[in-house]
Amino acid sequence: MLWKPVRLFTFKRKFDFLRYRKAALVISSLINVAALVGAFTVGLNFGIDFRGGIAIQAKARDGVAQLDALRATVGNLNVGEVALQEFGDPSTALIRVQRQDAGPQCVAGAQRILQKRAGPDWRVAPGAAGTGDVLFTAPSALDSTGWRDAVSRVGLTVQERLLPRGANTTAKVDMTVDQQAEWCQQVAIKLVEDAIGDRYEIAGTESVGPKIGAELMETGIWAVLATMAAIALYVWFRFEWQFAVAALVAMLHDVLSTIGLFVLLQLDFNLAALAAVLTIAGYSINDTVVVFDRVRENMRRYKKLGLVDLLNLSLNETLARTLMTSATVFVAILALVLFGGPVLASFSVAMLWGVIVGVYSTVWIACAALVYMNFRPEQLRPKEEAEKAEA
Amino acid sequence: MLNLPRWQNIVIIAITVLSGIFALPNLLPAAVLDALPGWYSQSRINLGLDLRGGAHFLLEADLRGVINERLTNLSDSLRGELRKQQVGYRDVTVEPGRAVVVNLREEGQRARAIEAIRTLDPALAISGEGGTIRIAYSDQDLFRRKKEVIDQSIEILRRRVDETGTLEPTIVRQGDERILLQVPGIKDTSDLKRKINQTAKLTFHLVNEDVAATGQNIPPTLPPTTYLVPTREGMQALRATNPKAWEDIQSANPRPGPEQICRRYQPQCLPVFKRVVVGGEDLDDARATFEQQQGGRPIISFTFNSAGGRAFCAATRANIGKRLAIQLDNEIISAPVVQSAICGGSGIITGQFTTQQTQEQALLLRSGALPATLTIIEERTVGADLGADAIRAGTVAAIVGIILVAVFMFVAYGPVFGGFANLAVVVNLMMVFAGMSVLGASLTLPGIAGLVLTVGMAVDSNVLIYERVREEKALGRSAFSSLATGYERAMSAIIDANLTTLVAGVLMFSFGSGPIRGFATTLSLGLLTTMFSATIFTRMLLAAWVRWRRPTELVI
Numbered sequence: 001m002l003w004k005p006v007r008l009f010t011f012k013r014k015f016d017f018l019r020y021r022k023a024a025l026v027i028s029s030l031i032n033v034a035a036l037v038g039a040f041t042v043g044l045n046f047g048i049d050f051r052g053g054i055a056i057q058a059k060a061r062d063g064v065a066q067l068d069a070l071r072a073t074v075g076n077l078n079v080g081e082v083a084l085q086e087f088g089d090p091s092t093a094l095i096r097v098q099r100q101d102a103g104p105q106c107v108a109g110a111q112r113i114l115q116k117r118a119g120p121d122w123r124v125a126p127g128a129a130g131t132g133d134v135l136f137t138a139p140s141a142l143d144s145t146g147w148r149d150a151v152s153r154v155g156l157t158v159q160e161r162l163l164p165r166g167a168n169t170t171a172k173v174d175m176t177v178d179q180q181a182e183w184c185q186q187v188a189i190k191l192v193e194d195a196i197g198d199r200y201e202i203a204g205t206e207s208v209g210p211k212i213g214a215e216l217m218e219t220g221i222w223a224v225l226a227t228m229a230a231i232a233l234y235v236w237f238r239f240e241w242q243f244a245v246a247a248l249v250a251m252l253h254d255v256l257s258t259i260g261l262f263v264l265l266q267l268d269f270n271l272a273a274l275a276a277v278l279t280i281a282g283y284s285i286n287d288t289v290v291v292f293d294r295v296r297e298n299m300r301r302y303k304k305l306g307l308v309d310l311l312n313l314s315l316n317e318t319l320a321r322t323l324m325t326s327a328t329v330f331v332a333i334l335a336l337v338l339f340g341g342p343v344l345a346s347f348s349v350a351m352l353w354g355v356i357v358g359v360y361s362t363v364w365i366a367c368a369a370l371v372y373m374n375f376r377p378e379q380l381r382p383k384e385e386a387e388k389a390e391a
Numbered sequence: 392m393l394n395l396p397r398w399q400n401i402v403i404i405a406i407t408v409l410s411g412i413f414a415l416p417n418l419l420p421a422a423v424l425d426a427l428p429g430w431y432s433q434s435r436i437n438l439g440l441d442l443r444g445g446a447h448f449l450l451e452a453d454l455r456g457v458i459n460e461r462l463t464n465l466s467d468s469l470r471g472e473l474r475k476q477q478v479g480y481r482d483v484t485v486e487p488g489r490a491v492v493v494n495l496r497e498e499g500q501r502a503r504a505i506e507a508i509r510t511l512d513p514a515l516a517i518s519g520e521g522g523t524i525r526i527a528y529s530d531q532d533l534f535r536r537k538k539e540v541i542d543q544s545i546e547i548l549r550r551r552v553d554e555t556g557t558l559e560p561t562i563v564r565q566g567d568e569r570i571l572l573q574v575p576g577i578k579d580t581s582d583l584k585r586k587i588n589q590t591a592k593l594t595f596h597l598v599n600e601d602v603a604a605t606g607q608n609i610p611p612t613l614p615p616t617t618y619l620v621p622t623r624e625g626m627q628a629l630r631a632t633n634p635k636a637w638e639d640i641q642s643a644n645p646r647p648g649p650e651q652i653c654r655r656y657q658p659q660c661l662p663v664f665k666r667v668v669v670g671g672e673d674l675d676d677a678r679a680t681f682e683q684q685q686g687g688r689p690i691i692s693f694t695f696n697s698a699g700g701r702a703f704c705a706a707t708r709a710n711i712g713k714r715l716a717i718q719l720d721n722e723i724i725s726a727p728v729v730q731s732a733i734c735g736g737s738g739i740i741t742g743q744f745t746t747q748q749t750q751e752q753a754l755l756l757r758s759g760a761l762p763a764t765l766t767i768i769e770e771r772t773v774g775a776d777l778g779a780d781a782i783r784a785g786t787v788a789a790i791v792g793i794i795l796v797a798v799f800m801f802v803a804y805g806p807v808f809g810g811f812a813n814l815a816v817v818v819n820l821m822m823v824f825a826g827m828s829v830l831g832a833s834l835t836l837p838g839i840a841g842l843v844l845t846v847g848m849a850v851d852s853n854v855l856i857y858e859r860v861r862e863e864k865a866l867g868r869s870a871f872s873s874l875a876t877g878y879e880r881a882m883s884a885i886i887d888a889n890l891t892t893l894v895a896g897v898l899m900f901s902f903g904s905g906p907i908r909g910f911a912t913t914l915s916l917g918l919l920t921t922m923f924s925a926t927i928f929t930r931m932l933l934a935a936w937v938r939w940r941r942p943t944e945l946v947i
Contacts, residue, residue, distance in 0.1 A: 003805065005809070008803050082441075148889075185770075201774075203774040207767075209767070211451070212769045219902050220902075222902065224896055234894055247754025271904070272837055272907070273835060274907065275910045279895060283892055283895075285892075286891060289891055290888055293884040296452050316726035318858075324858065325850075325854045328799055328847050329844070331795040331796055333792075334792075335788045335789075336624045336792065336844075338788070340784055340788040341781060344785075344837070344840055347837065351844070356619070
């Protein structure tokens with residue numbers, strides 16, 4: 001034997017966890033209510049995945065990104081709210097531009113691009129009111145290939161409904177308002193690229209149009225609900241409905257408090273963050289299920305024991321494993337937080353939080369919920385056993 | 392009992408070795424891979440676009456626009472047909488996205504009007520009462536049409552993106568009306584967007600039958616109205632016989648004109664009039680079908696819009712017996728002989744075609760224009776540098792995470808049991824790699840996070856087992872009995888714990904898109920392989936260890 005194992009979590013005394021259940025209930029409720037209130041008042045810092053919008057990573061060609069100068073440049077483009085931050089290292093800036101909507105400012109932006117890239121005699125104007133149509137005017141007559149090339153300069157991509165008119169010096173592009181809004185995203189990207197392109201290299205671009213943002217949000221909410229429901233169903237199937245309800249309450253607590261963390265720290269809530277929330281729901285129930293498993297086992301073994309004592313006993317017996325399993329996941333995620341880079345930052349921080357809150361909710365939410373549901377272990381004994389016990 | 396039957400041990404070892412074999416191509420250097428058979432060396436994990444750099448576009452097709460256009464066309468031809476049948480109507484209107492409504496002057500003409508509609512298209516759904524007739528495409532028909540539009544768009548996009556010479560673009564349908572286009576390694580997306588925007592140029596020309604121009608016999612001068620255009624077959628033959636010349640033509644910038652190609656390389660060419668009879672923009676549709684009368688030969692049928700139909704009618708009427716060349720991107724894809732005037736706005740192309748050829752040709756004819764407007768609704772591009780940074784960060788995080796977990800397990804459970812658990816983690820990672828290679832799954836940055844999380848969770852099962860063994864030992868069981876019962880009793884908790892997280896993983900995969908999917912893939916795969924590596928695999932190791940050391944006292 002080279003070395004002896006170190007007992008990392010051994011506790012001489014037995015803890016009376018559930019003695020503090022009322023205090024825990026009050027604290028947890030306060031935290032959850034605060035998280036909900038915060039989410040609706042302060043709000044989550046939604047990333048462009050859900051809000052729609054543009055994120056451009058710009059790397060300074062000469063070393064250091066000048067955030068103030070960048071903010072001034074991009075702010076002058078008339079593309080709405082702009083947020084800047086350093087991203088990963090001092091040479092890279094993350095430029096976030098709000099979601100673009102259809103409107104005259106977008107058409108004006110398109111004209112600026114076209115004049116810069118094609119010539120000063122170009123005009124772009126909105127078409128008939130109520131539609132998203134756009135009218136182009138060229139300095140000389142163009143054939144359909146020429147038109148196609150011209151409109152692609154302003155990011156109108158794969159646009160087949162291009163109708164040259166008159167002497168082919170004007171052309172109309174048929175669009176709905178929604179289509180124009182999606183196109184405006186492209187216009188804004190081009191405006192930013194044109195404005196900063198000589199001093200910054202565009203390292204990456206993300207653009208989520210209004211439509212997909214709303215959809216991702218909706219799918220995200222459904223995913224969270226469906227995941228919690230599916231896990232609760234699984235617990236119901238493997239245990240009893242009381243356990244399923246307790247697990248559901250614990251999951252809800254973990255999800256809400258994670259959302260609270262995002263509100264508090266104003267972390268970027270993006271798709272990866274949503275993945276973290278879902279994983280937390282799935283992972284935190286891990287510990288809970290392990291305890292439930294032991295509760296069930298002890299129920300059969302100690303038939304005379306009261307519920308609170310039974311739960312306390314099970315919690316104490318499994319405490320070492322709960323802490324050990326969480327500790328291994330904790331150190332793994334710690335590595336992600338420290339070395340995973342800026343893209344994963346909000347995901348990793350949320351997961352780290354999820355591991356801690358998962359242990360807490362196992363003890364003081366899931367088990368406490370079982371106590372408050374006034375459930376009696378005798379009810380859960382299989383019939384034969386119960387009869388045998390009576391006999 | 393710890394010991395497993397021999398056949399189970401064999402299966403466990405076989406699975407482990409197989410995983411190793413399938414994970415191996417991901418680690419081998421390129422020089423070694425080249426020496427191995429392709430099916431094996433290519434079964435590797437793809438890097439997602441966020442790691443290798445590239446562009447991702449989600450495009451939405453304007454299907455409502457397509458249907459409205461179709462209804463408008465229907466209403467146009469309906470007016471003509473009703474006039475022809477001398478059915479008086481008050482108005483013909485289009486209900487956007489749904490139907491065409493005809494108001495007749497006299498209710499008595501309803502039957503005649505319906506007959507007229509039926510001659511246009513027998514599959515139309517007709518409803519309404521009295522003098523009002525409501526005509527709609529059936530749901531089935533609309534569904535098929537939508538599917539066709541997306542399929543066509545995908546084919547056309549593929550053709551256009553392939554022309555850029557980019558390697559391995561992914562173009563797939565996403566949902567009912569969306570197309571996902573992923574192009575790895577591309578840096579300048581505006582160039583790609585422009586390429587997508589380009590249309591293949593399709594034109595119909597009459598062949599100048601007075602000029603003989605084949606091979607060596609090309610006259611030095613042609614009438615000013617005529618020029619030479621290589622045929623597609625000719626170009627294909629040239630490519631086969633003289634690949635060097637073909638390469639030269641492709642790589643020349645600017646690409647030589649069709650007549651230059653004909654004179655310099657002498658592929659099979661046709662002299663055609665420069666005047667365009669009808670252009671591709673006037674073509675509505677082209678499809679491969681079978682001829683009804685003469686034994687079901689494969690043919691291509693096509694339809695023009697009204698302007699194209701009139702021009703085509705006039706040209707064919709005046710040139711019966713002559714050849715009409717169909718020119719696509721400066722190659723003649725076919726030059727059928729005009730059999731009769733083609734005036735109904737539609738026609739057919741016959742020739743010695745196979746079924747597959749007609750399908751290709753029909754596709755080429757259609758590929759002039761995309762059938763629907765496509766709008767970019769999501770765009771994500773990652774530069775190669777950024778991808779490399781992400782790989783570096785992910786790899787460092789993964790390695791540090793693995794080391795931390797390994798040290799933790801060694802400290803907590805000692806060299807033997809900690810060692811078994813850590814070995815299980817290695818096997819687990821190997822199995823995830825093998826699984827991803829075989830499935831052809833992509834590894835994304837969140838996917839790496841999923842791997843790190845898997846490493847953290849993979850030892851969970853061993854912790855559950857070992858803690859249970861400690862408990863059993865504390866109850867006074869013998870070394871062997873503690874191990875055996877520990878394994879057995881921990882199993883239900885292990886299964887429950889892994890399956891609940893797996894539920895989350897599977898749902899994430901089905902709901903999520905791109906990055907979330909990458910995470911869900913590695914997480915779910917990791918959970919599945921954990922159940923093998925942390926329980927069955929370590930059990931086999933432990934059984935072997937117990938047989939070898941015969942421990943009387945467990946140091947755990």
